[in-house]
Amino acid sequence: MFWGTVVYAVINSVSLTLVALGFNLTFGISGVANFAYGAFYIGAAFLCWIFLNTLHLPYLLSVVIAVLTTTGVGALIYRTVLVRVRGQALSEVIATFGIGLAILELFRYLGFIGFEYTLPVFVDKSFMIAGAFVDMQRIFIVIIGAALVTGLWLFTHYTSLGLAFRGIAQDERTALTFGMNSDWIATLSVSFGAGLAAIASTVIIPLGTISVSEGYDVLIRALAVCIVGGLGSTGGVILASFVIGFAERFTDTYVSTHWTMIVSLAALLIVLIVKPSGLFGKQKELEERI
Amino acid sequence: MNARPLLQVSQLRKAFGGVQAINQVSFDVSSGELLGIIGPNGSGKTTIVNLITGFVKPTSGEVIYKGTNITSWAPHRIVRLGVARTFQMVKPFYQLPAYKNMIIPLYSPRVKGLAGGKYGDRNAVALDLLEDVGFERDSFVAYKVASVLPQGYLKRLELAKAIALQPDLLILDELFSGLSLAEVASMVPIIEKLRQEGKTIIMIEHRLKELFRIADRILVLNYGTKIAEGAAEQVMENDAVKNAYLGTEA
Amino acid sequence: MKKRKERIDRGIKARSGDIFTVCSWREMTYLAFPRLLPIVGCLLLPLILSGYWQKVLLSVAVFALLAISWDILAQSSMVSLGQALFFGMGAYVAGVFNHYFGWSPFVTIPLATVLGGAFCTLLLLPVLRLRGIYFAMVTLIIPLMLVRVIEASKIFGGTEGISGLSPLPSAWVEVYVAVAALLAALFGFRRMMDSDYGLVLKGINDNDRSVMNAGINIYWYKVQALFISSAIGAFAGALMTHVYMFVGMPVFALDYSILPIAAAVVGGPGTLAGATLGAFILVPLSELLRGIGGLRIVFYGLFLVIFIVALPEGLFHYIQRKYFQFERLVEVEK
Numbered sequence: 036m037f038w039g040t041v042v043y044a045v046i047n048s049v050s051l052t053l054v055a056l057g058f059n060l061t062f063g064i065s066g067v068a069n070f071a072y073g074a075f076y077i078g079a080a081f082l083c084w085i086f087l088n089t090l091h092l093p094y095l096l097s098v099v100i101a102v103l104t105t106t107g108v109g110a111l112i113y114r115t116v117l118v119r120v121r122g123q124a125l126s127e128v129i130a131t132f133g134i135g136l137a138i139l140e141l142f143r144y145l146g147f148i149g150f151e152y153t154l155p156v157f158v159d160k161s162f163m164i165a166g167a168f169v170d171m172q173r174i175f176i177v178i179i180g181a182a183l184v185t186g187l188w189l190f191t192h193y194t195s196l197g198l199a200f201r202g203i204a205q206d207e208r209t210a211l212t213f214g215m216n217s218d219w220i221a222t223l224s225v226s227f228g229a230g231l232a233a234i235a236s237t238v239i240i241p242l243g244t245i246s247v248s249e250g251y252d253v254l255i256r257a258l259a260v261c262i263v264g265g266l267g268s269t270g271g272v273i274l275a276s277f278v279i280g281f282a283e284r285f286t287d288t289y290v291s292t293h294w295t296m297i298v299s300l301a302a303l304l305i306v307l308i309v310k311p312s313g314l315f316g317k318q319k320e321l322e323e324r325i
Numbered sequence: 326m327n328a329r330p331l332l333q334v335s336q337l338r339k340a341f342g343g344v345q346a347i348n349q350v351s352f353d354v355s356s357g358e359l360l361g362i363i364g365p366n367g368s369g370k371t372t373i374v375n376l377i378t379g380f381v382k383p384t385s386g387e388v389i390y391k392g393t394n395i396t397s398w399a400p401h402r403i404v405r406l407g408v409a410r411t412f413q414m415v416k417p418f419y420q421l422p423a424y425k426n427m428i429i430p431l432y433s434p435r436v437k438g439l440a441g442g443k444y445g446d447r448n449a450v451a452l453d454l455l456e457d458v459g460f461e462r463d464s465f466v467a468y469k470v471a472s473v474l475p476q477g478y479l480k481r482l483e484l485a486k487a488i489a490l491q492p493d494l495l496i497l498d499e500l501f502s503g504l505s506l507a508e509v510a511s512m513v514p515i516i517e518k519l520r521q522e523g524k525t526i527i528m529i530e531h532r533l534k535e536l537f538r539i540a541d542r543i544l545v546l547n548y549g550t551k552i553a554e555g556a557a558e559q560v561m562e563n564d565a566v567k568n569a570y571l572g573t574e575a
Numbered sequence: 576m577k578k579r580k581e582r583i584d585r586g587i588k589a590r591s592g593d594i595f596t597v598c599s600w601r602e603m604t605y606l607a608f609p610r611l612l613p614i615v616g617c618l619l620l621p622l623i624l625s626g627y628w629q630k631v632l633l634s635v636a637v638f639a640l641l642a643i644s645w646d647i648l649a650q651s652s653m654v655s656l657g658q659a660l661f662f663g664m665g666a667y668v669a670g671v672f673n674h675y676f677g678w679s680p681f682v683t684i685p686l687a688t689v690l691g692g693a694f695c696t697l698l699l700l701p702v703l704r705l706r707g708i709y710f711a712m713v714t715l716i717i718p719l720m721l722v723r724v725i726e727a728s729k730i731f732g733g734t735e736g737i738s739g740l741s742p743l744p745s746a747w748v749e750v751y752v753a754v755a756a757l758l759a760a761l762f763g764f765r766r767m768m769d770s771d772y773g774l775v776l777k778g779i780n781d782n783d784r785s786v787m788n789a790g791i792n793i794y795w796y797k798v799q800a801l802f803i804s805s806a807i808g809a810f811a812g813a814l815m816t817h818v819y820m821f822v823g824m825p826v827f828a829l830d831y832s833i834l835p836i837a838a839a840v841v842g843g844p845g846t847l848a849g850a851t852l853g854a855f856i857l858v859p860l861s862e863l864l865r866g867i868g869g870l871r872i873v874f875y876g877l878f879l880v881i882f883i884v885a886l887p888e889g890l891f892h893y894i895q896r897k898y899f900q901f902e903r904l905v906e907v908e909k
Contacts (some may be wrong), residue, residue, distance in 0.1 A: 070656075070715075119884050125654050128711050129840060129883045132656065136833065137876030144870045220663050251829070255719055258712045266708075293727030301722040307701040307713070380784070403791030416785040418778050428771050429778045433790035447771060490790055 039167030040288045045169030046173045048280025049180035050239050054253055055260035055272050056183060057231030064204045065266030067117060067127060067219035071135030072232055073254035078138055079105040079249060080240045084152055094155065102233040109229025121221070135254070143247040154252065156241040162230065172241050179238050183231070184273065204267065259299050263306045265313025274314055279320045327393060331356040331525050332494060337376055337386035339369075339549075340512075347383070348549040354494070355494050359516075359526045361536045365548035365569055368531045372489050378410050379403045390494070405435045406553055411483045411490035413499045417471040423460065423482055424467045427451035430489040439491055440453075451489075458485045458515055473569045477508045484515070495519065496527045499534060545569070557574070578904040588899045609898065613851070614758055621750045629750050631862050633818065636753035637811045639854035641835035642842070643760050644807040646850040649839070650768060651800035654707055657714030659831035660698075661808025662815075663721065665691035668729060669813035670822030674737045678867070680817040684810065691809025696802045703797050718827040725824055736823020743817050753814060757851070760807060765847050767826035776800055830872075837875045842880050843889020852891050 054076070061069045069075075079101045086097035112134060120126035156172040163169070193199035202210040203220045211217055232253075241247075264275030279302050283295040306313060330353035339347040347369045354360050363372050375381040379400040386398045390482055395403050418426050430436065431447045455467045457555050458481040466478060474482070480500060487495060497516075501509045509532065516539060519526060530536040537543070537557040545553040547569040553560045560566055591602035617636075621629055642656045648655050672678050678686075702713045717785035726734055743749050767773050778786045779793050786793050816822045834857060835850070842853025857875075864871050882889070 125615035132881030133876040137873045140872040400787045401792045418781045430789035435790045
């Protein structure tokens with residue numbers, strides 16, 4: 036049972052990382068806290084479902100189009116709404132929150148509720164690992180999660196666009212003087228974040244059903260992981276996902292299922308008291324160049 | 326003059342990541358004197374001010390003010406002991422008129438304590454203080470919103486906000502920067518008056534000519550280290566100082 | 576001939592800006608009217624409305640209180656996405672004291688106001704030292720997490736909540752207590768924010784290092800603003816507990832967090848009157864739109880976005896501007 040729990044914990048942690056990665060990217064680069072993140076996550080899944088069941092496109096194609104569409108929508112939202120309120124924290128938060136709300140509740144209103152809204156798994160097989168049944172989809176989550184993290188690392192360290200991302204993240208003013216277009220980079224950061232949400236959703240959603248309340252849950256979990264790990268730090272997000280992921284899984288197995296959310300809440304509160312900027316947080320307490 | 330210096334800075338060190346911004350800096354400031362701190366850009370002058378006033382915590386070293394160890398204290402507690410500073414990049418409340426800007430320092434516990442728990446009309450006090458620093462009363466400049474004021478007035482506002490706290494130690498970070506010669510000349514009498522009132526002043530400056538006229542002592546920083554200290558003429562003859570400012574021949 | 580738009584004070588506004596106003600009924604009415612209208616209106620409305628619409632007025636007052644609470648926090652540099660936390664905390668404290676100790680609503684409501692405010696402040700204390708965005712995130716998450724906690728641990732009635740709580744003496748008392756609280760909060764806290772104390776809070780929003788530099792402990796002032804706001808929210812929650820005679824997980828619902836923000840944004844952030852105006856518009860609107868069900872929230876979301884982007888000053892400022900000034904086209908001088 037112990038090793039089985041460990042296996043599930045690893046899978047849980049990686050899926051948390053997947054979920055939080057997009058939000059972390061957007062915030063780390065352009066400082067935009069995208070509260071519509073949950074909406075992108077669920078929206079991508081619904082889009083994929085529509086492509087699959089209404090338009091009868093092949094599965095892989097549906098996934099790809101859904102991801103690309105979500106990325107596009109992210110860019111669109113930045114261009115039409117966010118660019119007008121950039122820099123005013125209050126307005127950014129409210130605007131993204133409002134958009135996310137509108138999208139999610141629109142799906143709920145249009146009747147996308149029910150058990151028939153599921154996405155099929157990629158490959159229907161299971162394995163026995165360390166005494167626990169692990170289905171292929173969960174293995175996919177781990178593989179894709181690892182691939183995304185590695186890919187992101189390579190991207191931000193070895194491509195010029197990725198380096199531009201890091202430049203803007205570290206010091207926007209200086210990056211501007213180097214000719215980096217901060218608006219363009221911000222558009223990209225929001226859309227990449229949305230795209231990552233879409234990828235995460237198409238991989239994780241097949242494990243269950245697509246439900247609108249999941250959209251809010253996803254936002255909560257992404258926020259919790261990012262706060263614990265430190266906003267803007269990929270390493271922190273990974274570490275935090277593992278901490279929370281393991282804590283949740285072990286609580287689930289050895290205590291009870293209902294307490295897992297309490298564990299997340301407790302982790303959040305402890306981190307806020309002990310090290311408020313997160314495990315690897317770069318946000319110092321109000322410290323900046325005077 | 327007191328036997329004990331008003332401010333004692335000893336062995337201050339501050340590292341930001343890998344950069345040693347301040348390296349073993351020590352100096353004393355006696356009550357009633359005007360100390361000038363100069364040095365090339367990046368030598369750590371503003372960091373020293375931040376370390377003394379609590380906006381940045383030192384890696385090691387001590388700051389002792391009036392016999393109390395104020396190292397690592399929060400800025401507002403240090404202000405309450407009687408230390409006030411201005412910011413190099415002025416920080417007015419842009420949305421408010423100039424005299425409303427003054428209400429906030431006048432609301433602080435320090436002023437309340439000195440006034441015996443009661444205030445007069447804060448608006449009137451604000452207008453008086455602004456007049457002292459050069460906001461002409463009959464031109465109603467004090468009523469203008471801070472976002473429309475030019476740099477000269479903003480610097481004066483910054484100074485007024487510091488004076489409002491009735492400090493014993495006043496630290497002015499590049500007060501003269503960005504001002505014309507006439508504006509600087511008009512601010513020197515204000516500083517002279519502060520000295521006559523018995524205040525101790527530390528001035529970080531780039532404009533050496535103006536500073537040397539009013540300073541008692543000069544301290545020179547370069548790359549976070551103190552390289553000279555003494556009267557103005559002595560300091561400028563110092564080889565290390567000349568190298569720091571003018572560079573050496575290859 | 577090129578023209579530009581010019582805005583100038585109305586004649587009557589200019590005339591009523593001085594002490595001589597007290598000599599003229601016209602000018603005094605001009606100044607008093609905007610203040611008397613809500614007071615008289617709110618006090619008379621319960622008498623002319625039917626029972627159903629009285630409940631709506633009650634709801635308006637409650638959401639207006641939550642919106643005012645949000646606005647006070649926003650003016651003090653804290654953006655809260657979780658008014659439901661304050662509401663729910665007050666609701667549960669009142670409900671628990673009433674159910675387990677049997678205390679009357681006249682005791683539980685004040686108690687819940689103070690204790691609820693205190694609990695929320697303590698809970699959010701660690702976040703005050705961080706950047707604003709953390710505050711927003713944490714206030715968003717905590718009520719949603721608390722719902723799960725209650726569901727899991729089954730305390731205080733768990734999923735079913737606590738029912739059968741004591742009501743207030745009559746529907747009239749309910750409505751008038753709510754309305755009176757609203758008017759007191761609106762005028763009282765407007766006064767507070769206009770005073771020097773409020774100036775310090777607004778200064779923290781504007782430039783917190785400058786305020787620190789003025790020898791003021793910004794964290795202590797933020798704590799005070801947080802306590803005041805959460806107490807207002809807790810009062811609203813406690814009141815509703817006794818109106819519904821029930822408290823349960825729904826008190827932490829997202830609705831209680833979103834509608835106040837929408838009301839404040841639509842009405843105009845930065846003035847408590849705007850928040851109230853927004854509540855007076857949105858709550859009856861949402862009642863009228865009840866037929867369209869979930870689409871309501873979609874509209875709130877869209878409203879939020881449209882107003883914050885296109886009309887950030889809000890309706891109240893717009894109306895205020897029209898009341899005090901008029902516009903005209905003038906020639907551009909050479």
